[in-house]
Amino acid sequence: MFLSGTAALLALTTLLPPVNALENGVARLPVLGYNTWNAYQCNIDQDLLITTATLMKSLGLFDAGYQYVNIDDCYAELQRDNTSGRIVPDHTRFPNITAMNDQIHAMGFKTGIYSDSGWLTCAGYPGSFENEALDAETFQDWGFSYLKFDNCNFPYDDIIKQGMIGKYERMATALADLATTSGKPPFVFSLCEWGWSQVWLWAQDVGHSWRVTGDIAPQWNSLASIINFNSFITQATDFSGHNDMDMLQLGNGGLTFDEAKSHFTAWALMKSPLLIGTNLSRITDDILDILKNTEILSINQDSVVGKSISPFRWGINPDWTSNSSFPAQYWSGPSQNGTVIMLLNTLSHPADMSFNLIESPWIRAGRQYSVRDLWTHTDNGTAVRSFTAKGVPAHGVVALLLKDAGDEPAGLSPPCVVGQCTAQP
Incomplete structure (x- = not known):
């Protein structure tokens, strides 16, 4: 779709000065790792996470710099614990989520978890609204150090009485307070806000990365649309703050080999987080070679220059x-x-x-x-x-x-x- 009427407005956004980034000692560089959603959606369990971490080691992805193994939605029971009010891992699929994390950490990885700024997650599991501090503590007790925070099922206006910034500041404050009281490093905080409220203009003070569009699909038109949108807001990315172009769709079908190379190159050079969303047990050597291109990865992980192309x-x-x-x-x-x-x-x-x-x-x-x-x-x-x-x-x-x-x-x-x-x- 050609959007000639938006050119002047989009050009104007590139002239706006960048906001000071959240500098709290973590996620100065884009996160590299794995996320379960695109390959598995709700079909996840702790054996899958351990197997994925094992494959990341054996396939050389850990050595290439991919450090995080992250769970997305659907890991919890549908109701919180009646006594403590805490989120409860699914008893069948995650019988011991802490032991799972211990095993993955022993391989050298860090782990990430998912929640939502609303009453419920996008898949209908317990969200974190009005339980931000409790959930932050719970996630840390389980062994996680990264939080993807989504934007579904939020309260009516007369209940929340906050704008989009306030919605995410609730959890950002809880995570900052937790780091102070626990003495542990702050969580990496990834805002999944979909770019509705010019997130790239304010999120630098709240989180470490922020989604700038809706969900990606393994199709060229989806990649082209995301690249186009991000081309006007590249000034928002620098150390500790990154435009998140969504997960890597390499190896999920729908892309040619050359499109997969373009996908990886654009995401990496625009300093997006690089979270693999592929079933690693089925990954082909050519896709693996793309993900392990150390010359491209070294630019994404440049410790001296944080700017996007x-x-x-x-x-x-x-x-x-x-x-x-x-x-x-x-x-x-x-x-x-x-x-x-x-x-x-x-x-x-x-x-x-x-x-x-x-x-x-x-x-x-x-x-x-x-x-x-x-x-x-x-x-x-x-x-x-x-x-x-x-x-x-x-x-x-x-x-x-x-x-x-x-x-x-x-x-x-x-x-x-x-x-x-x-x-x-």
């Missing part, structure tokens, strides 16, 4: 055009090791993709740059003034790392590639 040219559309089917194609951003470039072919056929180097604000005029291909893992010579990627596959991606390689050769003409320039007066 951003578009420097939209490509087939005029700049600042919102088009959920054909998002921006030319992206760049800084890293501690050079300038990151992403070329995204949004067309349904292969295409050559070219750009002038200084179209990226991170590239210096009058310099040449070495070119590292982050997917072929090869050094591809030196780029002078421009670069062309030949035959980028349909819905495919090229990811490059450009490093300054000194002055460009003397005598090049014209004296400047773009814009107006003059000789010394």
Whole structure:
């Protein structure tokens, strides 16, 4: 869908200054891990979680940096305990959730849990409204250190009497108080708010990541729509605060191999949390290789530069055009090791993709740059003034790392590639 009327408004949002991020000692970098929802939804039990953690170790995902094993909805009994008021794990499927966590922690992983800002979760299990402090304590007692917090079944206005910020601040306050009283590190707090109330403008003071759209699907049109939306709010991502583009859908069917590479590349380079949502017992070697691309992961986990890549040219559309089917194609951003470039072919056929180097604000005029291909893992010579990627596959991606390689050769003409320039007066 083409949304020409929103271009000016979306452009304006990129001029807004970023809010100070929540700095409490955890989740400075995007979280890497696993989440049960996309592969299993409610068909989960503690054996599945232990098996998943075991597979993450044996498949090399732990060594690649994936640290969290997270349960989503449906793990609880439908009613709280009558005496304590606490959420109760499903007696059949999670007979000893603490022992499960102990076993997963022994493998080196951390674990995450799910709740909701409303009366009930999205699947109808107990939510945390008016029980925020009790639930935070319960989750910590069970051994969790990450909380995904959803946005279903919230109270009527005359009961809650708060805006969206207040809804999430209730649990944020409970988690902060718990860290103070328990002496344990704060929870990683992931807001699943779906972007309804410009979450990227306020959530930095409340949580560590925030969902910016509705649920992802393993289809190119879903990926393109999320990339398009996120292209206008990349300034909201930096250390300790990340636009969450939802879970990785690699290996769940519906995506070509090139689309899967584009999915992973865009999520990683835009510094989204990377939570695998795939049945790991069925994962193929090619998808596993995508998830373990250490050169891409190192940019997502850059400890010096926390910024997302951003578009420097939209490509087939005029700049600042919102088009959920054909998002921006030319992206760049800084890293501690050079300038990151992403070329995204949004067309349904292969295409050559070219750009002038200084179209990226991170590239210096009058310099040449070495070119590292982050997917072929090869050094591809030196780029002078421009670069062309030949035959980028349909819905495919090229990811490059450009490093300054000194002055460009003397005598090049014209004296400047773009814009107006003059000789010394």
